[in-house]
Amino acid sequence: MASATRVTLPDGQRTWTVVGDDYSVVGPVEDWLDANRELWSPNTVRAYATVLAQWWSFLGQRGERWDAAGVGSFGAFLAWQRTGRRADAVIGTVPPTLSPATLQNRLAAVLSFYRWQEAVHDVPVAARLYKGRPRWRRNVGLLSHLDSRSTAKTTSVVRVRGVRRERPPILLPSQVQAIIDACANYDDGALEWSGNLRDRFLFSLMAESGLRLGEALGMRVSDFVMGRGGSPYVLVVPREANPNGARVKMMRPRRVYVSADLERLYADYVSFLALRADAEGQALNPDGFLFVNLDRPPLFSPMKEATVRSKVAALKKQGIGPPGWTPHWFRHTHASALLLAGAPDWVVSRRLGHAHVQTTLDLYGWVSEDAALQMAANWKNYASNWQVLDGDSG
Numbered sequence: 001m002a003s004a005t006r007v008t009l010p011d012g013q014r015t016w017t018v019v020g021d022d023y024s025v026v027g028p029v030e031d032w033l034d035a036n037r038e039l040w041s042p043n044t045v046r047a048y049a050t051v052l053a054q055w056w057s058f059l060g061q062r063g064e065r066w067d068a069a070g071v072g073s074f075g076a077f078l079a080w081q082r083t084g085r086r087a088d089a090v091i092g093t094v095p096p097t098l099s100p101a102t103l104q105n106r107l108a109a110v111l112s113f114y115r116w117q118e119a120v121h122d123v124p125v126a127a128r129l130y131k132g133r134p135r136w137r138r139n140v141g142l143l144s145h146l147d148s149r150s151t152a153k154t155t156s157v158v159r160v161r162g163v164r165r166e167r168p169p170i171l172l173p174s175q176v177q178a179i180i181d182a183c184a185n186y187d188d189g190a191l192e193w194s195g196n197l198r199d200r201f202l203f204s205l206m207a208e209s210g211l212r213l214g215e216a217l218g219m220r221v222s223d224f225v226m227g228r229g230g231s232p233y234v235l236v237v238p239r240e241a242n243p244n245g246a247r248v249k250m251m252r253p254r255r256v257y258v259s260a261d262l263e264r265l266y267a268d269y270v271s272f273l274a275l276r277a278d279a280e281g282q283a284l285n286p287d288g289f290l291f292v293n294l295d296r297p298p299l300f301s302p303m304k305e306a307t308v309r310s311k312v313a314a315l316k317k318q319g320i321g322p323p324g325w326t327p328h329w330f331r332h333t334h335a336s337a338l339l340l341a342g343a344p345d346w347v348v349s350r351r352l353g354h355a356h357v358q359t360t361l362d363l364y365g366w367v368s369e370d371a372a373l374q375m376a377a378n379w380k381n382y383a384s385n386w387q388v389l390d391g392d393s394g
Contacts, residue, residue, distance in 0.1 A: 004053040067124075178321065209334070
């Protein structure tokens, strides 16, 4: 049985790979993961390694070679993922409640592996899994004499039925405020903040900017640029080998403008950070991490995702926020709010750092669609002033 294993690289970075029954690294999988580690987040590497370990175990039980798999193998793999059984043997304990979307994601990981293997090493498996055919378009006007076929678009032969893209979960404004207030509040009497100002600033930053958690945790103090009469903004800077494992997805830089309120909160937090550093005999470095450990050693080391997850778990125990919420919900909420406010799709896409505007539409297209449908419900108001003048024939 193959398994996904966490490993520590010589530079201290942690990542994931797949090892086989003999405890050696599965070469083809490692080649694929290593080729993409610079672009993928550690969590993405872990997810892909886990799925490929399952695939390798499945092939081992069937006695099949990885470079000779066919359509039937993938169909059987999906059946196993659904039920934990094949026609001839039980090869693992897999809950029978996996959603079609989860199955589709796991299938997509394996297909992506084979497409890379075909492109780089000429492994022919992907050629058997994809098909393409011209799509016909209606002839238009004077161009009707031209061939109206478009270029062939490849599609996977193996599919998961019943896949429905669920709407990303969002937080209500009151829930966002409750989470932020539960971290820290300003005491007007004492003229200072009480509670954990770092956590309040982190959640406020994510709610207002739409940053991913990894992008926020990788920020340096100087990445927040104060307005000084203009608009303040946050620089999302791709950096390699952050000691806390944080990274910018796909290593794409961008600038995100924020409000004066968040700028003031940043100023308060940095002042607090400077005083705390001075008390510990240290100096606040503009190139130092913005979010650091303040309660547990090593002090002022970069904050990790596990620390944020612990904070979220503690808030949930207090009944703050909806069940199951995660820091990523701030990003979904931010995007949905912008689209409801009428921001163009391409603006939201650039602000979120999506590679293509289609990604934004796939995730949040329902927002503008629902708004348009609600407007259409008032069609009588729009049509009430329509007039047909006598004698007009059109």
